[in-house]
Amino acid sequence: MPQLYFLSILCNGLAGYILFAGNDDNEVDKTKFSMKNPTFHLVLGIISAVTGILKLLSPSFDGILILGDLVPAIAGLVAGLLLIFGIYRQDLSAQAGELDRLGVSLLTFRKPIGIGLMSIALIHFLFPAALFL
Numbered sequence: 001m002p003q004l005y006f007l008s009i010l011c012n013g014l015a016g017y018i019l020f021a022g023n024d025d026n027e028v029d030k031t032k033f034s035m036k037n038p039t040f041h042l043v044l045g046i047i048s049a050v051t052g053i054l055k056l057l058s059p060s061f062d063g064i065l066i067l068g069d070l071v072p073a074i075a076g077l078v079a080g081l082l083l084i085f086g087i088y089r090q091d092l093s094a095q096a097g098e099l100d101r102l103g104v105s106l107l108t109f110r111k112p113i114g115i116g117l118m119s120i121a122l123i124h125f126l127f128p129a130a131l132f133l
Helices: 001-021 040-059 067-091 098-107 110-126
Strands: none
Touching: 001 040, 001 067, 001 110, 040 067, 067 098, 067 110
């Protein structure tokens, strides 16, 4: 489906940029379409995760069903979970617990994950029928 293909590229690219650029100064911008708006992060995280799940279920092109969309689908799931967890952690102000330690360890690698997501989106855009993308 071309719609899922486009959504996958768009969500992976935007989520990668948000994770890479990040807001280390914890500055929050409440304008509607700002990259620092927590609501935008939450909505993008939900759309990325849902797109990742749907890409696992239905491939974009005819060919090998699972391998063709495996990397972008898993990248979308990871991006969605990181964005959603970032909002969750920001709202609960870092309560101690097992989930918080896991989230802190994942969010420490947000810049390399962001670069990887943007790379996957670019490669998926340039080579749509590649075997592993």
